Amino acid sequence: METNEVFDKVKGLFVEDLGIDESKVTMEAKLEEDLEIDSLGIVEVVMAFEDEFGIEIDDEELADVSTVGEAVKLLHSKI
Amino acid sequence: MSKRRVVVTGLGTINPLANTVENTWNKLLDGVSGIDHITSFDASNLPVTFAGEVKDFDANEYLGKQHARKLDRSAHLSIFATEQALKDAKIDTEKRLGNNVGIIFGTGIGGIGATEDAIRVYDSRGPSRINPLAITQLMPNSSTGQVAIKFGIEGPSLTITTACAASANAVGEAKNLIENGIVDMVITGGTESGTTPMTIAAFAQIRALSTKNETPTKACSPFDKNRDGFVMAEGSTVLVLESEESAKKRGVDIYGYVDGYGSTTDAHHITAPAEGGAGAVRAMEKALNDAKLEKNNVDYVNAHGTSTPANDKNETAAIKTLFEEDSTSLNISSTKSMTGHLLGGAGAFESLVCLLSLKNNKIPPTINLNNPDIDCDLNYTPNVLLEKELHTAMSNSFGFGGHNAVLVFSK
Numbered sequence: 001m002e003t004n005e006v007f008d009k010v011k012g013l014f015v016e017d018l019g020i021d022e023s024k025v026t027m028e029a030k031l032e033e034d035l036e037i038d039s040l041g042i043v044e045v046v047m048a049f050e051d052e053f054g055i056e057i058d059d060e061e062l063a064d065v066s067t068v069g070e071a072v073k074l075l076h077s078k079i
Numbered sequence: 080m081s082k083r084r085v086v087v088t089g090l091g092t093i094n095p096l097a098n099t100v101e102n103t104w105n106k107l108l109d110g111v112s113g114i115d116h117i118t119s120f121d122a123s124n125l126p127v128t129f130a131g132e133v134k135d136f137d138a139n140e141y142l143g144k145q146h147a148r149k150l151d152r153s154a155h156l157s158i159f160a161t162e163q164a165l166k167d168a169k170i171d172t173e174k175r176l177g178n179n180v181g182i183i184f185g186t187g188i189g190g191i192g193a194t195e196d197a198i199r200v201y202d203s204r205g206p207s208r209i210n211p212l213a214i215t216q217l218m219p220n221s222s223t224g225q226v227a228i229k230f231g232i233e234g235p236s237l238t239i240t241t242a243c244a245a246s247a248n249a250v251g252e253a254k255n256l257i258e259n260g261i262v263d264m265v266i267t268g269g270t271e272s273g274t275t276p277m278t279i280a281a282f283a284q285i286r287a288l289s290t291k292n293e294t295p296t297k298a299c300s301p302f303d304k305n306r307d308g309f310v311m312a313e314g315s316t317v318l319v320l321e322s323e324e325s326a327k328k329r330g331v332d333i334y335g336y337v338d339g340y341g342s343t344t345d346a347h348h349i350t351a352p353a354e355g356g357a358g359a360v361r362a363m364e365k366a367l368n369d370a371k372l373e374k375n376n377v378d379y380v381n382a383h384g385t386s387t388p389a390n391d392k393n394e395t396a397a398i399k400t401l402f403e404e405d406s407t408s409l410n411i412s413s414t415k416s417m418t419g420h421l422l423g424g425a426g427a428f429e430s431l432v433c434l435l436s437l438k439n440n441k442i443p444p445t446i447n448l449n450n451p452d453i454d455c456d457l458n459y460t461p462n463v464l465l466e467k468e469l470h471t472a473m474s475n476s477f478g479f480g481g482h483n484a485v486l487v488f489s490k
Contacts, residue, residue: 019144
């Protein structure tokens with residue numbers, strides 16, 4: 001799967017499942033500051049990623065993820 | 080130090096009748112029922128297929144989907160009712176209310192819908208797929224916390240869970256905070272959204288609910304000989320309470336005074352009222368003493384009046400025991416005949432009814448009261464409203480657990 005396809009799927013999850021405004025979801029967007037995903041929300045995001053891509057994500061792997069782009073990069077490396 | 084008098088300056092409500100105070104009041108006066116067949120889920124396999132559901136309310140539209148989906152419906156309803164009440168009290172909802180404002184809410188079963196959802200996911204998909212927001216949705220204090228966050232309420236906060244007496248206790252404890260000078264204002268009330276599959280089934284299992292599935296609007300018939308149980312309902316009602324001097328300083332209109340609060344416990348049985356409503360008698364007496372009123376000063380009693388055989392009989396007995404010869408001239412009604420039973424939200428809703436009754440000199444009727452019961456022989460304002468000069472109103476609330484909370488309002 002190409003990076004842009006991963007991004008499209010991530011964007012779809014954010015907009016459809018989490019109700020985030022579509023225009024906010026860019027590769028540069030910061031999860032906490034820009035998309036208002038707090039510490040509880042990030043657990044939901046991980047669950048949504050795991051279901052969508054059929055993978056498992058460990059908490060440690062999230063340490064370097066603070067933007068949509070970084071999440072896409074992590075997902076791309078695992079699928 | 081003399082206690083400060085407490086006034087009500089704002090009201091907000093969303094309930095099975097309507098989503099504004101004005102429309103709710105008009106329907107109450109017209110004797111309209113808010114009960115209908117359940118539409119929010121398929122109830123066809125339940126022994127009870129009707130309830131009082133809130134209608135025409137889209138939380139995603141009101142709060143935005145990203146915010147709304149993090150909250151249980153009981154919290155959605157309470158934020159909506161609070162915003163109405165604050166605006167009614169001429170409070171700027173864009174500013175944080177701050178440290179001199181407290182919040183006390185009542186709820187019987189909190190985010191029970193979120194609990195049911197989470198267990199369904201646990202059973203079907205396992206522990207790792209449970210909604211990470213489940214705990215923050217299902218805890219009974221969720222609405223209290225969410226409303227405090229939304230409006231920046233930084234003073235004392237409490238969530239009271241005394242079943243169907245919860246929001247009457249909330250209003251009473253809010254009164255205590257203000258009259259003792261702890262804070263100048265308390266946002267108080269109650270919320271409930273237990274019109275959910277497991278909860279209805281569980282209440283039906285103990286034979287507490289009416290099973291008149293064919294005639295939902297006629298099912299809730301307090302004090303009628305053929306009553307067969309209460310009707311589940313959802314909703315939230317919020318009142319702005321403040322000290323009289325605070326209201327005068329702000330120059331806002333006053334609905335009335337919260338003058339009396341009595342709280343007692345049956346210590347008898349977890350669901351059945353004490354014989355003759357002994358705990359209720361003591362609570363009514365305490366509320367009158369707190370208000371420094373005599374029995375013959377009470378013009379209107381908004382009864383707990385659930386439409387269960389046991390409640391209505393024992394509440395009637397309790398009123399007769401306390402009011403003695405004055406009980407026959409007392410005007411009583413049960414607005415649950417129209418709203419159904421809002422459980423933990425009932426006391427706050429019925430406080431609203433008392434305040435509007437005092438303000439408008441009108442008593443809403445008890446609908447569906449057509450067949451006299453020998454055990455219920457007082458004047459319950461059957462089917463048609465009563466216009467009368469009113470000065471003092473009492474609201475009764477009794478909950479599973481044996482909790483009794485009575486409030487007295489005056490103008």
